[in-house]
Amino acid sequence: MTDFSSTMIREYLLGHQREFFFWGFGTGVVIISFLLAWLFSLMLRVECFRWTHYPVRFDRKNRRVHVFSTDGDIYSAPWDEIFFTTGDCVSYKLTRRKHYDIRGHVLAEDRKTVLRTFTLPVSASRREELYANWEFVRRYMEEGPEAVAHVLKLMPPVEGRREGIFFGYWYLMLSAAYGAPLFLVPFLMALYLTAWPFRLFAMYSCKIPRWSAEVEAQCVIAPDDPWDISAVHNPRPLWRWMLGLDMAHSMVDKKRAMTAVEKAGGSAQ
Known part of the structure; x- marks a missing residue:
């Protein structure tokens, strides 16, 4: 041309x-x-050429929410002053289907004017499917990590880095194959293998989001925090859990087991 x-x-x-x-x-x-x-x-x-993800940090101790916005701006707002609701994130005009997400509106002093809006990284075709996700956040902020930690099964390994090459493929698989009939899994694995390179391109063309020094200073985690659960405690091997073959995994139990091993090793020395 x-x-x-x-x-x-x-x-x-x-x-x-x-x-x-x-x-x-x-x-x-x-x-x-x-x-x-x-x-x-x-x-x-x-x-592509933006950010790998847009994190939202719920600071329970200071009762604040820290947001990394889509334009790279970082701001914070008091938890008790944010108005949370659901909204339409995707509309399909031909089929009249919608997808919903959870949104947080930062309001002005008049409690009517919306200054900023952010969304949580979850969507569903029915509003009712979002209630469990909202309840997880609410209970964490109101009751503490002990109220919700037992439901955690997997942590995306993206804190301060890009997701791994193979994790990207298995994450695509999870979004499509988790709970699907077993006979469909090979077909879905081949199908999402074709989309995998595009996810890699998007991931490695984007920048990694970094919290400001002020936010990091407010969210320091104690070295002995029993609820400091991260991607280190993900199930191994990951593909067995993704395919529903290892449902007994608990991140809390693995964290405690790893802590016990570390203590035992320290005592032996």
């Missing part, structure tokens, strides 16, 4: 070819090419 356009311009300048069809067709190709390139760049910017 580039060669065609350059040839068209050269032929025009030399006066060799100026037929209406030639120029009409060529001009149309150039315009369509620019429009497609512009549209492709917009679509690419939705997932």
